[in-house]
Amino acid sequence: MTTRTAAQRRELAAIEYNAFIRECPTHKLLARISDKWVSLVLVALAVGPQRYSELMRTMPGISQKMLTQTVRSLERDGLVARTAHASVPVRVDYRLTPLGETLLPVMRQIKQWAERHIDEVEEARDYFDGVTSDSA
Amino acid sequence: MTTRTAAQRRELAAIEYNAFIRECPTHKLLARISDKWVSLVLVALAVGPQRYSELMRTMPGISQKMLTQTVRSLERDGLVARTAHASVPVRVDYRLTPLGETLLPVMRQIKQWAERHIDEVEEARDYFDGVTSDSA
Numbered sequence: 227m228t229t230r231t232a233a234q235r236r237e238l239a240a241i242e243y244n245a246f247i248r249e250c251p252t253h254k255l256l257a258r259i260s261d262k263w264v265s266l267v268l269v270a271l272a273v274g275p276q277r278y279s280e281l282m283r284t285m286p287g288i289s290q291k292m293l294t295q296t297v298r299s300l301e302r303d304g305l306v307a308r309t310a311h312a313s314v315p316v317r318v319d320y321r322l323t324p325l326g327e328t329l330l331p332v333m334r335q336i337k338q339w340a341e342r343h344i345d346e347v348e349e350a351r352d353y354f355d356g357v358t359s360d361s362a
Numbered sequence: 363m364t365t366r367t368a369a370q371r372r373e374l375a376a377i378e379y380n381a382f383i384r385e386c387p388t389h390k391l392l393a394r395i396s397d398k399w400v401s402l403v404l405v406a407l408a409v410g411p412q413r414y415s416e417l418m419r420t421m422p423g424i425s426q427k428m429l430t431q432t433v434r435s436l437e438r439d440g441l442v443a444r445t446a447h448a449s450v451p452v453r454v455d456y457r458l459t460p461l462g463e464t465l466l467p468v469m470r471q472i473k474q475w476a477e478r479h480i481d482e483v484e485e486a487r488d489y490f491d492g493v494t495s496d497s498a
Contacts, residue, residue: 243477248423256476262393287384304486332471340392341379350440
């Protein structure tokens with residue numbers, strides 16, 4: 227008799243799932259979380275629950291439409307929870323769920339990687355553009 | 363007299379750079395690396411240099427156009443190096459650069475996260491879709 231815990235089932239499933247394969251549902255999920263606004267919203271929520279307007283301030287330049295779409299899709303995927311407080315006017319805030327917390331370290335690292343390695347990437351681009359224009 | 367190492371300069375720069383800000387070059391770089399094919403190509407190259415055709419086989423479903431665009435952009439950003447060998451026919455292979463190696467662990471984690479948590483995400487979606495259709 228084998229009774230598997232949820233964690234064991236996930237480990238087993240991870241062997242069968244393969245995000246390299248376009249038809250695998252994990253491929254689509256990888257595409258979904260490979261999104262700059264997903265990373266940024268999750269990192270913005272690391273400090274604790276935030277109102278919509280606070281998220282807007284943390285990410286100047288995000289449009290209302292994009293922020294609304296992003297939080298809704300994060301809510302649907304179970305990464306963010308939305309709470310509407312019975313106040314006048316209604317106060318709505320967003321926070322990470324336990325599942326969202328598991329993705330946070332990865333999202334934080336990708337943001338930090340971009341911030342730490344931009345100089346090297348820009349040097350590489352200058353070099354590449356120089357070489358390819360020389361050969362043109 | 364302060365002489366800073368490259369690593370120290372990058373740490374300092376990371377304080378000033380802020381990927382939350384749309385105008386910051388790191389925001390654009392975050393957007394660039396937040397791409398499913400970027401993750402998958404880097405993870406595919408973790409095993410060692412790969413020919414173009416080997417990459418195609420690892421990622422069934424990727425179009426030639428998308429793979430060509432992805433490897434070229436990774437090459438331009440200094441994450442992947444392309445080597446053409448003097449053989450007939452010419453053999454071209456791709457490998458991670460040292461800079462690409464620094465991004466690999468993050469890309470591997472994001473792929474693994476998708477593979478490990480797909481069940482929880484799907485449960486959350488079913489619940490969300492049930493709740494939102496009930497209230498309609």
